[in-house]
Amino acid sequence: MGIPLFDFNDYDKDKEGFAKAFGEAFRQFGFVRLINHGIPEAVLEDADKASRGFYSLPLDVKEQYEAGEWKGLIGYSRNAEIARGKTEVDKKEEFSIRARLGDDHPFASKLDSVLNIKEYPDYYPAMMTLFKNFEEATLRVMRPISLYMGMDEHWFDDKFDKSHSMMRPIYYPNGGTAANHLDLNFLTWLRAEKPGLFVTDRSGVEHEVVAGEGELLLNGGMQLGLLTNEDLKPSWHRVDAPDPRYTIVFFVHPNPDFKLKPLGRFENIVLGADETPDYFPAANENGKFEISVADFVQQEISKIFG
Template identity: 25%
Template sequence: MAAEPLSNGATHLSVPGRYILPVHKRPSSSVNGKWALPVVDLGGDDDGTIAEEIVRAGREFGFFQVVNHGVPEEVMGAMMRAAEEFFALPADEKMKYYSNDGKKLPRFHTSLRNGTGEEVLYWRDCLKLGCHLPEWPDKPRGLGAALEPYTAAVRAAARRVLRLAAVGLGLEEEHFEGSLSGGGMMNVNHYPPCPDPRLTLGAGPHCDPGLVTVLMENVGGGLQMLLHGDGDAGGGGMMWVDVDAAPGALVVNFGHQMEVVSNGRLRSAEHRAVTGARAARTSLATFVWPEPGCTVAPAQELVLAAGEGPLYKPYSYGEFLAVYVAEGGVREAVMAHLKH
């Protein structure tokens, strides 16, 4: 039986059993404070310096925040208001778009935990939209008008990040253009207040499947990343940390395809979402990824320049997605399929 979306109005005084994670997968007692994301100013004049900053953040963390990104504040505000209004619609309006078909767009659904075969749910509802906007829900009335300028501006910011990442890696500026970045989608995520955030997650640990993800959120405190102790962060081992971004900034992270194309020089960032007891959180994640038939492989220039063999074998992005879904997005399992 399909679960009822959380935003449909049911009041939960406790966490229903289907949302409760096994003890070792719960978020309680696993966070070691907050962490300030590296800040990259995309509005600067020195592209070489900006490229170095992007590659440094990608190598050490896979996460950073961008300011002066070119997405107007009023465009961001209109898009967030429309997103919040969608989840506040009456249930019958939202359920017109409800589907468990992962290929359908637009698609409204509640979040099933993948990779286990168990009926354990994450504390999240989601509206999936195609980035090329062939269709969107007709309510709320301002959604379509907000989506077009927001999507165009965010994808332009993502393209600038990809061009600068290419420069910082020593590749041609256009390396990521064309079919390698021709696909994409937007997840509009909604995390209602949770009666006991210690027992469940909004989204489980995963790396994003594409090249780069650009995130906007209405309130902070939900995104966490797995911080590795082998970078400038210091310390040893790994720990989950809360990720904070400045007001008006966009959060950027690299996905599996960037790690492969860079031959391991840039990190695909593992992250998750936790829930909160008091306030609902809404976030918009815009994914840029290859077209399904695109062949993905380490850049030859990087392999030859380093005098090392490719760490990953070539594959089509469609093949990768089948693996990603089958493995539930679990980083180690997915990467094991890609390595030589």
């Protein structure tokens, strides 16, 4: 059995049934495939075209859009990441795009200089259109996830309005890689129409995943694992690209001050010491934990970039 496919048009026909199946698929695989997700194909194609156009530029031109000490967190970067717990650098080029950063945010002063590509003026508009569509699609998929968690379907509606979510068009050259890793964020949207993505499910079986026409992939990250006490645990995944591979990834984060702690029907579950993954924050004397999104991201980013 491969990664399950869901048609989001089915949600309103049977919300509870859809939510149960959606959550169980997330629980087993950590990934789902979605059609009728609400993002127009033309928007995806425009962003894909812009991504390929940028990556075709000479290296010295692309490097003008690096962000100095913030390289890898905003703007262009090449071979900049080492996966958590690994020692080998991932072989890829990527461009980190953010929105709605306050003036006091460390990246704010870099936005104009690294996101507006002089050599490709259509780049920023195409990417921001897709960014907005990913944000809207996130609110839609949070409805069945909320129901699965035992909460109102609209509970998360106001938890993303100040989000520091990030989008990344990525280029893997021949032999490009991303080491086996877990995503530190809440949810991840992924356009992956070429071979090279490998996902390990809850039982330890690895699946190669290629999205079909009109499909997007969606997977859970560490933050979702925290909210559900690992019921919806993040799945290990890696990239080993046999051919040049372009993809666009959207890393969803709730608002920076949102508190990550078990919610809904997972609120009173306490994991034993041998069940608690190493990304969980330290628990109090009652075995409970709570950490803001901002603090958790800083904690995990330091393990990737140092």
